[in-house]
Amino acid sequence: MxxxxxxxxxxxxxxxxxxxxxxxxxxxxxxxxxxxxxxxxxxxxxxxxxxxxxxxxxxxxxxxxxxxxxxxxxxxxxxxxxxxxxxxxxxxxxxxxxxxxKNIGIDLELRRDLIKKIARKFAAEAFVYECENNSAEFISKLTVVWGIKEAVFKVRNEVGISFKDHIFTKPFEINHSKTTALLDFIDTKQEFMVHFAEIENYTLVWLWEMNS
Ligand SMILES: CC(C)(COP(=O)(O)OP(=O)(O)OC[C@H]1O[C@@H](n2cnc3c(N)ncnc32)[C@H](O)[C@@H]1OP(=O)(O)O)[C@@H](O)C(=O)NCCC(=O)NCCS
Known part of the structure; x- marks a missing residue:
């Protein structure tokens, strides 16, 4: 194709x-x-x-x-x-x-049930809890969060960044297709504008560092 x-x-x-x-x-x-x-x-x-x-x-x-x-x-x-x-x-x-x-990062992920099993490794407890109470969007939202963390990592690209402890996503609705994220790592805070979309069974996340 x-x-x-x-x-x-x-x-x-x-x-x-x-x-x-x-x-x-x-x-x-x-x-x-x-x-x-x-x-x-x-x-x-x-x-x-x-x-x-x-x-x-x-x-x-x-x-x-x-x-x-x-x-x-x-x-x-x-x-x-x-x-x-x-x-x-x-x-x-x-x-x-x-x-x-701009300083950009992109990530594409297949949406899978498997993400539920690893959710607590990369997402905040409160976020996982909130998602669990809205099962229709659980996998979609978690996949966006995972994609954001991978994409932020691709921008900063530094050893020692923890997805859970250093990268934070602002609460979002799937149908709004955008949010913001923060990387707080070694005395530096970087803010990112985030967009996401579902393409067939995949979730695409792209972001750029604000002020870049
Ligand atoms: C580098 C990383 C982000 C790649 O993501 P991925 O989902 O495995 O694979 P993707 O297909 O989305 O991306 C692969 C592409 O990322 C790019 N990439 C690899 N390392 C990179 C880095 N350090 N910085 C920026 N981009 C990188 C490359 O272009 C690569 O494709 P290519 O080699 O064919 O050109 C990922 O493997 C990684 O190391 N993540 C951090 C580790 C971590 O903290 N994991 C989670 C703990 S809960």
């Missing part, structure tokens, strides 16, 4: 979404990879992961970049050579990238 969706967030920020319907071979033939990307691809254990990786390169091409424009720092955070900010996520059938002049 070609590009699944493009979300124009503002004049300098865009989200590109690829729904992976192609075979590995078709994706592989459609992209040009540098040597260390080829080595990374060969080292991946599952074909699903490989296709997610290749679909990210399809999205880069869609945005006018190639794999040669992308590099990673020692923490695994992706960067573009022209200094535009990039954030990447992939989950089963979809790959997404966000490009912006």
């Amino acid at each position: 070609p590009l699944y969706q493009k979300i124009s967030v503002d004049s300098n920020s865009v989200i590109l979404i690829w729904k992976i319907a192609e075979s590995f071979n078709n994706l592989f033939r459609a992209v040009v990879l540098k040597d260390n990307s080829l080595a990374r691809l060969e080292g991946m254990k599952s074909e699903s992961h490989q296709k997610g990786f290749l679909a990210v390169r399809m999205l880069l091409q869609e945005a006018g970049y190639t794999d040669f424009d992308l590099y990673y720092d020692e923490f695994g955070k992706p960067h573009l050579k022209d200094n535009k900010n990039i954030s990447i996520s992939h989950s089963y059938d979809f790959s997404v990238v966000m490009l912006s002049d």
Whole structure:
């Protein structure tokens, strides 16, 4: 499938979404990879992961970049050579990238029952309690919170950040599709504007650091 969706967030920020319907071979033939990307691809254990990786390169091409424009720092955070900010996520059938002049983070998660089991590891007790009393939205809300924490982590990208103790989400309603979040870590408080959407059985969260 070609590009699944493009979300124009503002004049300098865009989200590109690829729904992976192609075979590995078709994706592989459609992209040009540098040597260390080829080595990374060969080292991946599952074909699903490989296709997610290749679909990210399809999205880069869609945005006018190639794999040669992308590099990673020692923490695994992706960067573009022209200094535009990039954030990447992939989950089963979809790959997404966000490009912006702001400090951005994006996360895509499949909504699953499993999240209930780990809720207390990453979300505040009061929030989990509130969600438990509204079972229709329990999984949806928890998946948003999880996505926010992953996306905030992708912005700050620092060892020692605890999802539960350092990243806080403002109460929100699923149908409002936005909220704010705070990262309070080592003497620095960073505030984030958060947006989210449900795409098929997946939850997409994107955010940017306010004042960035
Ligand atoms: C880095 C992390 C956020 C990736 O999230 P994920 O849900 O596993 O995977 P996603 O598909 O959403 O994102 C993967 C992409 O994130 C990007 N990424 C990896 N490390 C990153 C980092 N340190 N900073 C920013 N982006 C990073 C990469 O682009 C990667 O894809 P690619 O290597 O194919 O280009 C996650 O693995 C992580 O380490 N989280 C923090 C650990 C933690 O505290 N866990 C929860 C405790 S309750």
